[in-house]
Amino acid sequence: MAERVLVGAGVGNGVGIGPVFRVIDRNQRELSSAIGSRHNLSVIRAAIDAVADEIEQASGREDVDAVMSALGMMLRDASLLEQVKARLADGVSADRAIRGAFAQFARSLASLGGYFAERSDDLVALAEKVIDTLAGVDEVQLPTNPYVLVTDNLSPMVASKLDPAIVRAVITRAGTPTSHTGIVLRSVKIPSVVGVNAIDLLVDGVDVLVDASSGQIFVEPSAEELENYSRAEVFDEVLPPIAIGELPVTVLANLGSSAEAVAAHRVGAQGVGLFRTELLFLGRQDPPTLDEQVLEYTRLLSQFEGQRVVVRVLDTDTDKPLPFLFTAGSGKYANRGFQVLLANQSILDTQLEALSIAQNNVPKSDLWVMAPMVITASEANEFARSAKAHGIRNIGIMVEVPELVEVLDDALEQIDFVSIGTNDLAQYTLGKNRHGVGAEISDARDPRVVSLIRRVVESASARKIPVGVCGEAAADLESSKMFVELGVDSLSASPALIPALRESLKRLP
Numbered sequence: 014m015a016e017r018v019l020v021g022a023g024v025g026n027g028v029g030i031g032p033v034f035r036v037i038d039r040n041q042r043e044l045s046s047a048i049g050s051r052h053n054l055s056v057i058r059a060a061i062d063a064v065a066d067e068i069e070q071a072s073g074r075e076d077v078d079a080v081m082s083a084l085g086m087m088l089r090d091a092s093l094l095e096q097v098k099a100r101l102a103d104g105v106s107a108d109r110a111i112r113g114a115f116a117q118f119a120r121s122l123a124s125l126g127g128y129f130a131e132r133s134d135d136l137v138a139l140a141e142k143v144i145d146t147l148a149g150v151d152e153v154q155l156p157t158n159p160y161v162l163v164t165d166n167l168s169p170m171v172a173s174k175l176d177p178a179i180v181r182a183v184i185t186r187a188g189t190p191t192s193h194t195g196i197v198l199r200s201v202k203i204p205s206v207v208g209v210n211a212i213d214l215l216v217d218g219v220d221v222l223v224d225a226s227s228g229q230i231f232v233e234p235s236a237e238e239l240e241n242y243s244r245a246e247v248f249d250e251v252l253p254p255i256a257i258g259e260l261p262v263t264v265l266a267n268l269g270s271s272a273e274a275v276a277a278h279r280v281g282a283q284g285v286g287l288f289r290t291e292l293l294f295l296g297r298q299d300p301p302t303l304d305e306q307v308l309e310y311t312r313l314l315s316q317f318e319g320q321r322v323v324v325r326v327l328d329t330d331t332d333k334p335l336p337f338l339f340t341a342g343s344g345k346y347a348n349r350g351f352q353v354l355l356a357n358q359s360i361l362d363t364q365l366e367a368l369s370i371a372q373n374n375v376p377k378s379d380l381w382v383m384a385p386m387v388i389t390a391s392e393a394n395e396f397a398r399s400a401k402a403h404g405i406r407n408i409g410i411m412v413e414v415p416e417l418v419e420v421l422d423d424a425l426e427q428i429d430f431v432s433i434g435t436n437d438l439a440q441y442t443l444g445k446n447r448h449g450v451g452a453e454i455s456d457a458r459d460p461r462v463v464s465l466i467r468r469v470v471e472s473a474s475a476r477k478i479p480v481g482v483c484g485e486a487a488a489d490l491e492s493s494k495m496f497v498e499l500g501v502d503s504l505s506a507s508p509a510l511i512p513a514l515r516e517s518l519k520r521l522p
């Protein structure tokens with residue numbers, strides 16, 4: 014399997030593969046002190062106007078034009094130049110005056126929330142563009158061969174000029190799927206993942222596979238992953254919803270942000286089988302507030318009215334320690350999974366409360382909530398108790414470690430559904446590192462793993478509890494057939510992989 018998988022918010026539907034090209038740290042560029050005096054106000058005004066003029070040049074695409082003219086208006090706002098002027102009068106250099114003024118304007122937009130808040134990132138990128146124009150700095154020379162652009166922040170203007178034949182995908186640290194840049198990237202059809210906190214792990218020249226439909230970035234993808242996704246890369250159709258009875262099992266989508274719902278609908282998914290909530294928590298000093306979470310979960314549920322949406326509560330990973338969490342456990346499962354949430358009950362309670370409020374906000378929602386990496390029966394019971402106390406109606410656990418299978422009958426007492434995470438179940442059963450040498454998607458077909466899955470299906474079926482599979486293997490055509498034969502009820506996969514999965518399942522007897 015890939016050397017590592019990074020997560021962010023996907024923008025668009027497609028998949029892009031190519032070597033990384035980084036354009037990072039533009040903020041730290043040394044600018045000449047020659048532009049540091051108050052006498053430059055008229056020069057700065059000219060630079061802002063030049064950037065606004067450039068932005069407003071019609072692209073011919075309606076949605077892009079609308080974004081650009083909104084940005085042009087923001088740039089021409091008289092209060093912005095006033096702010097710059099005030100800072101210059103205080104004796105700060107031009108570049109700092111511009112950054113400061115734009116940042117303040119961005120903050121005032123952010124405080125308005127919603128649509129305006131999402132525009133604020135665009136301003137930060139535009140400040141850099143104005144500074145570059147002022148300093149006469151040329152735009153970075155981009156490669157002429159296909160590549161994946163990795164950058165802190167991308168202005169909508171630069172995004173609108175990217176050539177999808179060369180720029181196979183974009184990965185940014187900042188940004189949201191609904192920012193201006195996100196809208197433009199979707200329009201120019203470049204698969205993108207934004208809000209990726211860990212972009213520093215992406216090294217120039219390393220191959221990455223960017224799955225915009227599920228917000229995942231596979232670093233140095235394996236031959237198996239490339240093969241799976243090679244079918245997805247050419248797929249650009251919109252499929253009708255999967256009809257009841259069309260397939261032998263329910264086919265659901267794996268998503269990492271509510272903006273990816275569009276990708277799930279394009280391929281006709283019957284709901285969401287794994288909503289990873291990590292993105293809300295990563296890259297922050299403090300946990301997300303109740304309100305922030307309610308907004309995201311309500312957005313998600315409102316796009317799947319009448320369809321199952323399985324949300325997984327926070328799954329921590331030793332790869333990505335979060336500063337606001339107490340650590341828990343020891344040995345191979347130290348600081349992983351549900352035990353960490355039990356050691357941080359207030360974080361769990363806030364998340365469950367937010368999910369419950371969102372469930373009530375969307376009366377036709379069908380919310381299922383599950384805990385990751387449950388190890389013992391008492392953890393399962395504890396999760397069920399907490400979730401019930403918050404009014405969650407469908408409560409599940411993930412089977413990702415072999416120890417849980419040994420106590421499954423006790424663990425299922427209070428549980429309504431089970432989801433098998435084959436990525437972790439295979440690595441922990443076979444003693445491999447899922448991101449290490451020799452780990453393959455086909456590990457889910459190793460007899461030791463299959464025997465565990467069989468036991469899970471037997472225990473759950475005896476209690477009439479549905480069992481799904483949501484690891485990467487769910488979309489592997491050979492493994493998926495095996496899961497169906499073993500008797501699972503649902504398969505959940507990245508939207509990009511659903512068309513091929515759907516075709517393959519249709520052919521099963």
Ligand code: PEP
Binds near residue numbers: 289413434436484485
């Ligand atoms: C899994 O382990 O199979 C799974 C779906 O969880 P994640 O990949 O997020 O660890």
Ligand code: MG
Binds near residue numbers: 434
């Ligand atoms: Mg897992």
